[in-house]
Amino acid sequence: METPTEFKILDSIPDLNNLKSFTDRYFSKRYITDIDGIKNNDIMIMFHSNRIALLSLAPSHFFFNKDQEYKLNFTVGKVDRLRNAVKGKSKKGGQLLNPKSVVCKIEYKDGTSFDVPCGMKGTLIEVNEELVNQPELLKQYPDADGYIAIILSSIAISEATKSELLTHDEYLEVLNRCETKDLE
Amino acid sequence: MNQKSIIECCKELGCCDACCLRFLGLKSPAAYENPKQYVINALGKQGASVSPALVVQVETVPAGNQTEPAATAPGAVSEPPHAASEPSPAPSEPSPATSEPTPDVSEPFPAASEPTPGASEPPDDANEPPNKKMKVDGVCTTCLGLLQQENWPQCNAMVKTMLDKKRYECETFACALSAPVAALLRERVVALRLRDACANYDDGALTPLKEAWKWSFGAQLARHVGLALDSGAVSPLLVTLHMEYLEEAGELEALRRLAPELFARRSASQRFAVEFTRRAHAPLYLGGRYVKLSRTLPQTPWLVNGRRMLHSSVQELICAPIAALYRLDAEDAEHRLKFMSAGREDVDVRCLGDGRPFAIEITDPTRQPSEAELQQLCAQISAGGQVLVRRLVPVSREHLALLKKGEETKCKTYEALCIKLSHAADEQLPPAAPVRVTERDLQRVNAYSNCAGARVLLQQRTPIRVLHRRPLHVRPRRILALSAHAVPAQPQLLLLRLRTDAGLYVKEWAHGELGRTRPALADALQARVDILALDVAEVDLAWP
Numbered sequence: 091m092e093t094p095t096e097f098k099i100l101d102s103i104p105d106l107n108n109l110k111s112f113t114d115r116y117f118s119k120r121y122i123t124d125i126d127g128i129k130n131n132d133i134m135i136m137f138h139s140n141r142i143a144l145l146s147l148a149p150s151h152f153f154f155n156k157d158q159e160y161k162l163n164f165t166v167g168k169v170d171r172l173r174n175a176v177k178g179k180s181k182k183g184g185q186l187l188n189p190k191s192v193v194c195k196i197e198y199k200d201g202t203s204f205d206v207p208c209g210m211k212g213t214l215i216e217v218n219e220e221l222v223n224q225p226e227l228l229k230q231y232p233d234a235d236g237y238i239a240i241i242l243s244s245i246a247i248s249e250a251t252k253s254e255l256l257t258h259d260e261y262l263e264v265l266n267r268c269e270t271k272d273l274e
Numbered sequence: 275m276n277q278k279s280i281i282e283c284c285k286e287l288g289c290c291d292a293c294c295l296r297f298l299g300l301k302s303p304a305a306y307e308n309p310k311q312y313v314i315n316a317l318g319k320q321g322a323s324v325s326p327a328l329v330v331q332v333e334t335v336p337a338g339n340q341t342e343p344a345a346t347a348p349g350a351v352s353e354p355p356h357a358a359s360e361p362s363p364a365p366s367e368p369s370p371a372t373s374e375p376t377p378d379v380s381e382p383f384p385a386a387s388e389p390t391p392g393a394s395e396p397p398d399d400a401n402e403p404p405n406k407k408m409k410v411d412g413v414c415t416t417c418l419g420l421l422q423q424e425n426w427p428q429c430n431a432m433v434k435t436m437l438d439k440k441r442y443e444c445e446t447f448a449c450a451l452s453a454p455v456a457a458l459l460r461e462r463v464v465a466l467r468l469r470d471a472c473a474n475y476d477d478g479a480l481t482p483l484k485e486a487w488k489w490s491f492g493a494q495l496a497r498h499v500g501l502a503l504d505s506g507a508v509s510p511l512l513v514t515l516h517m518e519y520l521e522e523a524g525e526l527e528a529l530r531r532l533a534p535e536l537f538a539r540r541s542a543s544q545r546f547a548v549e550f551t552r553r554a555h556a557p558l559y560l561g562g563r564y565v566k567l568s569r570t571l572p573q574t575p576w577l578v579n580g581r582r583m584l585h586s587s588v589q590e591l592i593c594a595p596i597a598a599l600y601r602l603d604a605e606d607a608e609h610r611l612k613f614m615s616a617g618r619e620d621v622d623v624r625c626l627g628d629g630r631p632f633a634i635e636i637t638d639p640t641r642q643p644s645e646a647e648l649q650q651l652c653a654q655i656s657a658g659g660q661v662l663v664r665r666l667v668p669v670s671r672e673h674l675a676l677l678k679k680g681e682e683t684k685c686k687t688y689e690a691l692c693i694k695l696s697h698a699a700d701e702q703l704p705p706a707a708p709v710r711v712t713e714r715d716l717q718r719v720n721a722y723s724n725c726a727g728a729r730v731l732l733q734q735r736t737p738i739r740v741l742h743r744r745p746l747h748v749r750p751r752r753i754l755a756l757s758a759h760a761v762p763a764q765p766q767l768l769l770l771r772l773r774t775d776a777g778l779y780v781k782e783w784a785h786g787e788l789g790r791t792r793p794a795l796a797d798a799l800q801a802r803v804d805i806l807a808l809d810v811a812e813v814d815l816a817w818p
Binding site for chain 2: 097099100102103104106109111112113116138140141142144176177178179181215216218220227234235237240242
């Protein structure tokens, strides 16, 4: 029988020209554009194959065009999203979210702000606390370390939401159409 | 007090010859092989037999290495055997042995005094010679026919059939009886009657039904199946006959009324005892280590909504040749082969070195495999090239605990192939310059430590990939040793060797999982980094 010392990890080097990021490897991205009729109020929800969803801002969000210092505020009304806690396998006790629920506010130095809605029904598992200390992550890596929250929903809801929302290709198409319209 | 009066009294109450010997307190196995002769000698004449309406069901359950045959004793109505894997035939018609309740027992056993429906007609046996009729009708009021040889052929046949089917390869067997509780109750009634009838009758001397049954039924069963009868402590094959008495519930009703709580407790604990007994007869365990060479092979079948996602699994590759050796079909194999391992690796992670400890539990094996067969199993498992098993050895049940304990305590050595994705913080390079792993990077990783007593202490949140089925926790885990190496001809890659605590998620440490594992490899390297491939190089556990 062969001795396994013959097997080296170096025989597993993949094609380095076609590498995918962590989120692209394990998640499929979905988008909602112009939420509440606000132009480019666009969010991105990344679904893991196990139905867990990550909430973030879509690259087309107006946030990315505004160059001003900002902070994330996870206190929404009386609810502090930072105090969300879940217990056990079934994640009992997590804050309940519906598509309109505001997960956080982004507050600019000039006093203006905007809300980030959840976009789907589910239970809040955790928010990205690191954004409080390093708000720039949201701008630098919106589809990685700058994610806003982790949401868990039932298989049925996650499947339904996934099929309802824009896929990446559909999203690009929508953006394209808007651009053309703007030019006209 | 003489034997004759005891026997006469027993006979009057409807006891069979063997039960008479039991009430005499006789403990000689030889006497039970021909109880009739003994009774004739003691009595000088044959007593009259009487019989209650009774039904006995027999099931044989093997133990340990063993089988589950079922037999029906011809008391009156036979029940279908219940071997789980076989279709249950409809209950058979009441056999001709069905008999009328005797007036004698109607008093002590009110429930038995009502004839079973369908059993009230006397059998049409007018043409039978009288002595035969006597035998058929004369079901013992105490043992319910268990000790009467005319009831044995059906049991014998069933045991034989089951043994033939299971093909156990051994020369001895032990047999055990699971008797109806009603038999105990009846035995007690007869003993009380004897105490009334015969002065100084010592009911403490009574020979237990199970003993008498072993000496009589067991001895002839040995001849019938061609195996030597041995003690259950010695023989690997235990045949258990479960005798059910269809009137049991009714007959025990008086007990239930007398002490409902005690009755319920006893019933519950007895059910437990039976199950426990079955499990206590340990199946066969084979231990080994597997090397997994594929990055598209899950450890166990990967099913999504009942559909399999990949063609095979480590478990299936290991179990298939074992199933073939024991001639198990797919369904049997699923029930009787159980795969256990010290932890698991992801589908796309290989397990090299000596491999990962595992064990296979074989329920109800027909025999121990030989050394040569074990070697052949290894060769068959390894033939496909996806999984290698070098050695398989029988292991004890106690030994198995090591596997599970190892899962929590063992250290593992990994090799991880990583890619540097950005310039290190202190590299003064234009953004467009190619990213390269420098000598400085390697040094930085090799010198990195954030705690005393280990190299790195991580706080790791439950990874998203398992978060749907595990609680959310932050777990401290340690990297005990860590070294970084350059990869020839691949300037952007680095090779890491690390030894970690059990339960550390290496991939999540390498890419940081969106900041959910801290610190991550990026903190040591001072640059963004991702993982391309992972191998388990060694699982630290002495096994098998």
